[in-house]
Amino acid sequence: MPEPGAHVGDARRYELLRHRDSGAMGDVWEAFDNNLDRLVAVKFPLHRPRGINPNREREAADRALFDREALTMAQVSSPYVATIHDRHMGAEPFLVMELVEGRPLSRLLGETPLPLERTCRWSSQIAEGLGAAHEVGVVHRDIKPGNILITDDRSDVRIIDFGLARFADATASYSGAGTPLYTSPEQCRMEAGDRRSDLYSLGCVMYEMVTGWTPFGDRSSDPGALARAHQERLPVSPRVQVAGVPEPLDRLIMSLLAKSPDERPQNAQAVIHAVREVERAPVMPEESPSRDHRSVRGAASPHVNTGFVTRIRETERRARKLRIRYGHSHPEAIAARMELAELTGRSGDALGAAQLYDGLGQDCRRWFGPHDRRTLDAFEGIARWIEGATE
Structure with missing residues (x-):
């Protein structure tokens, strides 16, 4: 080195x-x-x-x-x-x-779903980046959260390692195409794959954004078992995993995860169009989905009011800059995070607001203690938006 x-x-x-x-x-x-x-x-x-x-x-x-x-x-x-x-x-x-200053998406994913506005924004941006590559004949073949950076300045997507997968496949240090948790069925069969393979991997990433889990297994799973699952098993619908996933978004993700490439959206533009339809879709009441072995979180049908998208992005950017400039526990940084949570809830995503307040509350409890006013304010925000989500 x-x-x-x-x-x-x-x-x-x-x-x-x-x-x-x-x-x-x-x-x-x-x-x-x-x-x-x-x-x-x-x-x-x-x-x-x-x-x-x-x-x-x-x-x-x-x-x-x-x-x-x-x-x-x-x-x-x-x-x-x-x-x-x-x-x-x-x-x-x-x-x-x-040189991209930012964090990989993998660091932002966990067992808590992302707010809907971020899911829609980042999914659309990933699709736009893929579409630009596909137009010039480049297939990524290793789309995963670790290859998607979220920039510090604008909280936008940057896809990295474009085209290098095919070079890496030719080296002895790299085995197989793609990463097992996000690999398309055809790549699991050691076929070359095409742009629809990238879209399948995007579907896996979107599934993780809205549920907190990958469609099959986890990072400790056997790669062979994951390959069989991608080829043979149907994933559990995101709406079954997590209450409140909009039906159009659930339908888009499941179509991206179709076993046959011919049954998936045929290009990235179709994905972008579908995400925009999710943002414009009216809020519809729904019955609570059935439960499986995982807990169902929330009950509302979140919806992004497009009038809030710009304000959410600006507040998210300001909160990030304040954390970088003054530190995570600075009063201005905390106030910006509270404002971001409120805007998220007012946009129609009550569950997303509760999740943002939960993260802030956990941080404030660690920094200031469980009885500090800032901690109590954050946890009050969780209760308020959870109550709004279940009305």
């Missing part, structure tokens, strides 16, 4: 500052571009172990494939895909990309 302070590229253009991440696709470094005076991300792909008798022909084929993928990735133009700035094909090939 390179060392901090090393220079790479022609005329020592890029100075490596610090190692940022390692994964199945390679190593990412934060670097400084001396030509353009800006911070960038430099990604070194993983290499096949050379061994005693390296296969020179295979190494040459790998490098040619990496170069071809880099050129293809550079054609993807979308605000929701990390931009490729440069490529270097010397003794140590690497890509130079936009």
Whole structure:
């Protein structure tokens, strides 16, 4: 692995500052571009172990494939895909990309569903990024929360590792296509897959957004069992898992998770259109869904009033900036989080408001104690919006 302070590229253009991440696709470094005076991300792909008798022909084929993928990735133009700035094909090939300051979506997912506004916004942005790639013939083949960054400044999506899956598939360090929790049935059969495979993986991510769980298994599950589940089992409907998931959103997710690619939405634009229909759909009363072995959370049918979307995004952005500037426990940061929860509830997503208040209440209890006014205010907000969700 390179060392901090090393220079790479022609005329020592890029100075490596610090190692940022390692994964199945390679190593990412934060670097400084001396030509353009800006911070960038430099990604070194993983290499096949050379061994005693390296296969020179295979190494040459790998490098040619990496170069071809880099050129293809550079054609993807979308605000929701990390931009490729440069490529270097010397003794140590690497890509130079936009440095995205943010957190992977995987850190924001857990057993608590996301508020509906975030689910709709981020799902639509992921679909837009995929659509831009698909238009130029690039299939990601490893869409998962870890490859979706949420930016710190605007709370928008950036998809990373576009096109590198096909390069990584050719290396001995990478086994199989995609990540088992999010892999399409056809990829589980070791078929190449196409843009509809990406949409299946998006369906898995959306399922996790609205329920807190992946469609099948968890990170401790056997990969072979997960592959069989993707090919043979039908996932439990999100509306059965969690009360209040809008019927149009449930229908979209289940269609994305169809076993046959022909039965899924055929392109990303269809997904974007369907998400917008979810946002515009009227709130309809519904019966409580049946319970399975997991608890059903909430009872309202959440709906995003589009008049609130801009205000929610602005408040979310302001809360994030205040936390970065003053710290998480600063009064202004806490007040902004309370405002965000209120706006979420007023937009029609009472369950989402209760979840945001719950997170704030847990934080305030840890920072200030269980009897502090800020803790009690947050928990009062949970009760108020839960009561509104069940009326």
